[in-house]
Amino acid sequence: MSVLGDGAHWIWESSLLEFGKTLEILDIYHALENLSACGKVLFAVESAELAAWQSETKRLVLEEGYPGIRSFLECERAKVERSDAEKLKSLAGVLGYWAWHRGRLCYRERLWEGRAIGSGQVEGACKNLIGSRLKQTGVRWSEFRVNRMGVVCSLAYGDQWDDYWKQTE
Numbered sequence: 001m002s003v004l005g006d007g008a009h010w011i012w013e014s015s016l017l018e019f020g021k022t023l024e025i026l027d028i029y030h031a032l033e034n035l036s037a038c039g040k041v042l043f044a045v046e047s048a049e050l051a052a053w054q055s056e057t058k059r060l061v062l063e064e065g066y067p068g069i070r071s072f073l074e075c076e077r078a079k080v081e082r083s084d085a086e087k088l089k090s091l092a093g094v095l096g097y098w099a100w101h102r103g104r105l106c107y108r109e110r111l112w113e114g115r116a117i118g119s120g121q122v123e124g125a126c127k128n129l130i131g132s133r134l135k136q137t138g139v140r141w142s143e144f145r146v147n148r149m150g151v152v153c154s155l156a157y158g159d160q161w162d163d164y165w166k167q168t169e
Helices: 009-019 028-042 048-079 085-100 107-113 120-134 143-157 161-168
Strands: 002-005 023-026
Touching: 002 009, 023 028, 028 048, 028 085, 048 085, 048 107, 120 143, 143 161
Parallel strands: 002 023
Antiparallel strands: none
């Protein structure tokens, strides 16, 4: 089993409580967003330098994972003048972020296997399939019932409907 998450600590903690040890994957959109935010501190927005930064960091993350991106960021940090506290702080923050998520970056392997590296499809399904059922006009839900309805909606749109009902018999 694997869990795709946006990087928030509570997601990994909840996953561990609910499912035990799983393969954890940092959502690629959030991963690249983090790098892009750092790049915008280092370079002018919409500059060629920023575009090159974003392209290279994306390539490194997808092809080399943590070792590649760590090396790149450390080289970038070495280029920054000691007096530029904002840039140094941004690079230190992004280095810490990647160190925390270093075991969640197996993008190359997942792509090779044809597996997702982003949670957008799941988030979209939750919003459109489950959200449309739960947000009908005049409907009110208790937390207990909305969680149960979420499970039923998920099963209805997945391939585990029959297995679920066999297990509950």
